[in-house]
Amino acid sequence: MFPVGGVGVMLALVVVSGLGCALLAVGLSRWLGWLTAVSVAGLVWSVLVIGSITLIPANGAPGIVSAEGRLVTCSWDIGGPAPEGFWIFGGGQRTLNAVVFVPAGALLVLALARWPRFAWVGVPVGLVLLAAYSIGIEATQLALARIDRACDVTDVIDNVTGAVVGVAVGILLALALRPWRRG
Secondary structure, eight states, X not given: OBOOOSHHHHHHHHHHHHHHHHHHHHHHHHHHOHHHXXXXXXXXXXXXXXXXXXXXXXXXXXXXXXXXXXXXXXXXXXXXXXXXXXXXXXXXXXXXXXXXXXXXXXXHHHHHTTSHHHHHHHHHHHHHHHHHHHHHHHHHHXXXXXXXXXXXXXXXXXXXXXXXXXXHHXXXXXXXXXXXXXX
């Protein structure tokens, strides 16, 4: 039996991880400057938020999911039927899957932009790591039937699309904020 779940648990994890990351930003700001420190802490927080909202059962503790009732493979129906969004946010599930990865992509760029030579390698590697994180989440959803989530390849496509859009937004923000000029 999976003992926790529901939107309340998700929100609690978001708040607690946000407080921890705020402390991280304060601690890092002395060495990295406020912009890079907030970007690093925000990136960590966005990854934790993604994990919280995708690996905690959405509708409370589901109890026991029978072996006969669980999926044995991921859905490969690309663009297939997806449920509507959570009650907190309107919009389709596909839009939410993309939007949730946008901050991670943007903050990845801002976290590395202080060191432009490193960013040329670090941002593509970070983007690959965000894609791997999405794949890992879907694999976990498949393997752990008790969290009552479904593995779907469309989710990976939407997540990576969101991360790529986030990287583009991050590049624009980096050009405007110029973190490489800050001490």
